[in-house]
Amino acid sequence: MQVYNNVPLSTIVWYQIGGIANLVIDIGSRKDLFEALEYVENKNIKDIFILGLGSNMLFSDEGFKGVIFRFLIQEDGEGVGKISDTVVESFAGETLDSVIQFSFDNGLVGLEWAGGLPGTVGAAVRGNVGAFGGEIKDSFVKAHCIRLNPDNSYEELTLTREEMEFSYRSSRVKTTRSASSGQGNLIIVSAQFQLKQASQEELLAGREMYYANILYRQEKHPLEYPNCGSVFKNISKKDEVEKVLQMWPDIQSLIDEKWHGKISMGYIIDRLGFKGRQIGNAQISEKHQNFIVNLGGAKANDVKEIITTVEEKVQEEFGFTPEIEIEIS
DSSP: OOEEEEEGGGTTTTOOOOOOEEEEEEEOOOHHHHHHHHHHHHOOOOOOOESSHHHHOOTTTTTTEEEEEEEETTTSSSEEEEESSSSEEETSSHHHHHHHHHHTTTTTTSOOOGGTTSSSSHHHHTTEEHHHHHGGGTEEEEEEEEEEESSSSSEEEEEEEEHTTTTTTBHHHHHTTTTTSSSSSEEEEEEEEEEEEEOOOHHHHHHHHHHHHHHHHHHHHOOOOOOOOOOOOOBBOHHHHHHHHHHHHHGHHHHTSSTTTTHHHHHHHTTTTTTTTTEETTEOOSSOOOOOOEEESSOOOHHHHHHHHHHHHHHHHHOOOOOOOOOEE
16 A cells, blocks of 8 residues: 555546645555555545546546545456356456456456456446447446445445446446445445356457457547546437437437447537537547547646536537536546
8 A cells, every 4th residue: 555645636547637636545455455444544534536547537626635545456466367267356456458358368258348448447347337339237246345434434245236236337336436425435346247258269259349449449539638538428318319319310320220229429519519629728529529638738627618518508409418427526
């Protein structure tokens, strides 16, 4: 466990935006986590934020006054392992890509749709990440978690797939993040995934999908600029999909054939004329309109102003406000 004081958030999140964090504790093992929990209890620190790679985070220009638990790859190098022939377990700080590579090395498939998705296992479960029609809940078995209570006491528990209460880009862990809510702050320690023993042909197909998805992201996403991934959730609620279709009936085939029953927010933002919209040094990407990129020195308030502009226009056009996918603190 390493403790750092007065850390510029812009140096530890992908967006390169944010003020100063009072405390950052790096957690590279289960032992580190329990030491960190003891630390915050002794210091009586109530405001705790759980961070992985920080690839979908927008921190305030004012910074963060509490403590950030930053999960890293497990220090002993044994963060991913097999529980059975087809069940893999991973420490929360391991990258999702590490789990995919471990699976391939052991003749398993099931997570290849996530090729190129940045983030840790803990964040992937917490946000029920998904791409190309797949979601982490599809392979998830259970997670070992810590419930950190408002008084800084804690308990260990296991959450099954049903108990995790997965929904589109969310889970029970995400909806109970704030300890100040009185519900307790759930921290994922490790997670298990049910995969499939693959034939040579299936393994080859899995690898091909994995690399194809990485290539797609490199070609279609603005990775040349600091960003926090997709800013808004795609439109998935039936009534909201219908409201958009009332205005734009020509997109029905895209919903059916390309967007897996949803509507791409990147498409909506583009069609509403926001491509390239810039406030300060934050800009709606020319490459993918659901990304707001940092052109260099962008402020959190610049990004928030763009988000508000899009929200208001969607509300005006369709009668609902799109849900935000990124984490804003």
